[in-house]
Amino acid sequence: MLDRLAKYRWQYLMILPSVVLLFLFSYIPMVGIQVAFKDFHIGSTIWNSPWIGFENFAFLRDDQFWVVVKNTLYIAVLKFAVGFPAPILLALLINEVRHSGFKRFVQSVSYLPHFFSWIVVAYILQSMLTLDGGLVNQFIGNLGGDPIFFLGSTEWFRPMIVASGLWKEVGWNTILYLAAITTIDPQLYEAAKVEGAGKLGQMRHITLPGMLPTISIVLILSMPSLIAVGMDQIYPLMNPANQPVADVLDTYILRSGLQQGYFSPATAIGLLSSVISLALVLGTNRMARKINGEGLW
Amino acid sequence: MKLSASDRISQLLIIVLLLLLCVSVIYPFMYMLAISLNEGSDAAKGGVYLLPRQFTLYNYEVVLGNSVIQHAYLITIARTIIGTAIGLFITLLAAFGLSYRMMPLRGAILGYVLITMLFNGGLIPFYIQLYDLSLVNTFWVYILPSAFSAWNMFVMMKFIQGIPEALVESAEMDGATPFRVLYSVIVPLSKPMLAAIGLFTGVMHWNDWFAGAFFVSDQNLIPVQTFLQQLLSAQDISTVLGSNNNVEALARGTAMAKVTLMSIKMATVMVSAIPILCVYPFLQRYFVKGVLIGSVKG
Numbered sequence: 045m046l047d048r049l050a051k052y053r054w055q056y057l058m059i060l061p062s063v064v065l066l067f068l069f070s071y072i073p074m075v076g077i078q079v080a081f082k083d084f085h086i087g088s089t090i091w092n093s094p095w096i097g098f099e100n101f102a103f104l105r106d107d108q109f110w111v112v113v114k115n116t117l118y119i120a121v122l123k124f125a126v127g128f129p130a131p132i133l134l135a136l137l138i139n140e141v142r143h144s145g146f147k148r149f150v151q152s153v154s155y156l157p158h159f160f161s162w163i164v165v166a167y168i169l170q171s172m173l174t175l176d177g178g179l180v181n182q183f184i185g186n187l188g189g190d191p192i193f194f195l196g197s198t199e200w201f202r203p204m205i206v207a208s209g210l211w212k213e214v215g216w217n218t219i220l221y222l223a224a225i226t227t228i229d230p231q232l233y234e235a236a237k238v239e240g241a242g243k244l245g246q247m248r249h250i251t252l253p254g255m256l257p258t259i260s261i262v263l264i265l266s267m268p269s270l271i272a273v274g275m276d277q278i279y280p281l282m283n284p285a286n287q288p289v290a291d292v293l294d295t296y297i298l299r300s301g302l303q304q305g306y307f308s309p310a311t312a313i314g315l316l317s318s319v320i321s322l323a324l325v326l327g328t329n330r331m332a333r334k335i336n337g338e339g340l341w
Numbered sequence: 342m343k344l345s346a347s348d349r350i351s352q353l354l355i356i357v358l359l360l361l362l363c364v365s366v367i368y369p370f371m372y373m374l375a376i377s378l379n380e381g382s383d384a385a386k387g388g389v390y391l392l393p394r395q396f397t398l399y400n401y402e403v404v405l406g407n408s409v410i411q412h413a414y415l416i417t418i419a420r421t422i423i424g425t426a427i428g429l430f431i432t433l434l435a436a437f438g439l440s441y442r443m444m445p446l447r448g449a450i451l452g453y454v455l456i457t458m459l460f461n462g463g464l465i466p467f468y469i470q471l472y473d474l475s476l477v478n479t480f481w482v483y484i485l486p487s488a489f490s491a492w493n494m495f496v497m498m499k500f501i502q503g504i505p506e507a508l509v510e511s512a513e514m515d516g517a518t519p520f521r522v523l524y525s526v527i528v529p530l531s532k533p534m535l536a537a538i539g540l541f542t543g544v545m546h547w548n549d550w551f552a553g554a555f556f557v558s559d560q561n562l563i564p565v566q567t568f569l570q571q572l573l574s575a576q577d578i579s580t581v582l583g584s585n586n587n588v589e590a591l592a593r594g595t596a597m598a599k600v601t602l603m604s605i606k607m608a609t610v611m612v613s614a615i616p617i618l619c620v621y622p623f624l625q626r627y628f629v630k631g632v633l634i635g636s637v638k639g
Contacts, residue, residue: 052444055438056438058523061434072470073467075466137355140355152625155628155629156621159544166573168369176603211365297465302555311465322459322460
């Protein structure tokens with residue numbers, strides 16, 4: 045055994061930095077979750093803080109917390125309901141384009157927003173939607189309507205998040221689907237034509253089933269980020285006016301933890317959302333296994 | 342092949358829909374560019390939609406003359422270069438090491454990596470750890486925590502395992518150490534993959550505002566994206582105009598009325614976006630390749 049270990053000494057040396065980094069930045073924070081059950085303040089260490097049981101979970105009796113949970117689920121479900129099927133539809137559309145130059149052009153353009161930060165997206169929204177001189181309000185004004193305070197509105201916040209999320213990622217998310225479509229055997233289409241299937245029929249009976257394994261993998265992989273509804277996206281757009289609907293678990297953790305210094309309760313909330321995420325991944329994987337015969341692992 | 346009438350109509354419909362999508366992507370950038378190249382007070386009157394009406398480079402002079410922005414730019418460039426180089430190096434080493442299927446403990450190490458993809462300690466314990474390591478408020482908080490990427494490691498490993506083993510074995514026969522094999526056999530054959538992952542890592546660094554906003558309080562350490570995030574909610578232009586090196590430009594009398602908060606914001610955001618817009622067309626195929634390497638299930 046020792047011989048075999050020694051034979052691979054260089055390989056172990058290569059892996060070592062990564063193992064150390066994971067230990068420092070992933071595993072120690074996992075151990076740090078115990079802060080959720082302790083009375084921790086910055087300056088003391090995780091280890092010498094006193095245990096206080098479930099006191100940090102008092103937020104469960106806080107109405108504000110449940111508002112935040114509702115907001116999180118609301119946005120998560122909306123984003124998923126729109127964001128999951130949209131790239132599948134877009135891939136089907138792009139696939140139908142006959143002119144290959146135009147097809148490549150659409151692909152290139154639609155991938156582009158993926159490479160900009162959510163901050164840039166927030167600026168775009170601001171330039172389009174702001175009250176004083178925003179493009180959309182200019183149009184509304186020209187049509188004789190009253191300007192709408194999109195950026196500080198509780199009604200417009202969710203549509204804004206869903207639409208900008210779609211704008212940024214829909215093109216990029218077609219890549220895997222388009223790749224899956226190219227692996228479909230062309231003979232299947234020929235056979236379908238002989239059987240008299242039209243374009244829509246071919247789409248439903250050949251293209252979609254051909255994409256199904258990819259769809260299920262994407263579904264599983266999207267689960268961990270479902271509850272993490274995109275603080276990157278939401279935080280820059282949140283303000284006191286839209287906070288009643290915009291405040292989600294992650295922004296709540298950020299505010300109470302890093303900004304107000306309630307480290308322990310914020311950790312407790314984080315633990316809860318990590319556990320939910322994990323359950324979602326494992327649950328979806330099991331479901332995919334049942335439906336597809338195989339999951340991700 | 343002749344198209345039937347209904348086919349032609351559906352083609353037309355699809356093309357129109359997709360063109361609309363393209364416009365929705367491109368137009369916001371053209372609009373922001375137009376505003377940033379227009380005199381601020383004039384743009385505020387409305388009506389600038391596609392091209393600047395009162396053309397000026399003044400907004401850019403003010404933005405590029407600001408010492409905070411200049412410094413933020415340096416930080417962004419530094420973290421993008423250093424972060425990408427270190428990230429690629431460390432992750433590639435691990436991927437190559439773990440590509441040896443017969444290595445004892447390989448399964449255990451892979452499991453150790455996989456767990457971190459499924460579960461994490463959350464933001465606060467992570468922050469406490471950064472604090473304990475004295476990384477808070479240092480440049481290295483941008484580099485070290487993200488130096489190893491489990492996802493990229495699996496993509497690289499899969500790619501390396503696709504390289505014919507005979508090549509590695511013949512090099513080993515010649516007495517090459519694994520480091521030598523990595524350098525002279527694996528790296529030359531992995532260039533497209535390294536380019537793709539390097540680009541993803543670089544874009545991630547370029548776009549990250551979060552670490553700068555929450556793990557750093559020293560204004561001398563914030564990257565451009567964090568500066569943008571602070572500017573987003575600014576109520577007046579003092580954020581940008583204070584600490585400006587370009588005093589003489591500012592002092593040019595009436596010129597002050599030519600900038601508004603919006604025109605300055607648009608110029609700043611364009612300054613952060615233009616580099617990506619410029620390199621994107623040339624590097625796009627690498628990005629796509631990168632995604633596809635990662636998606637092959639193994």
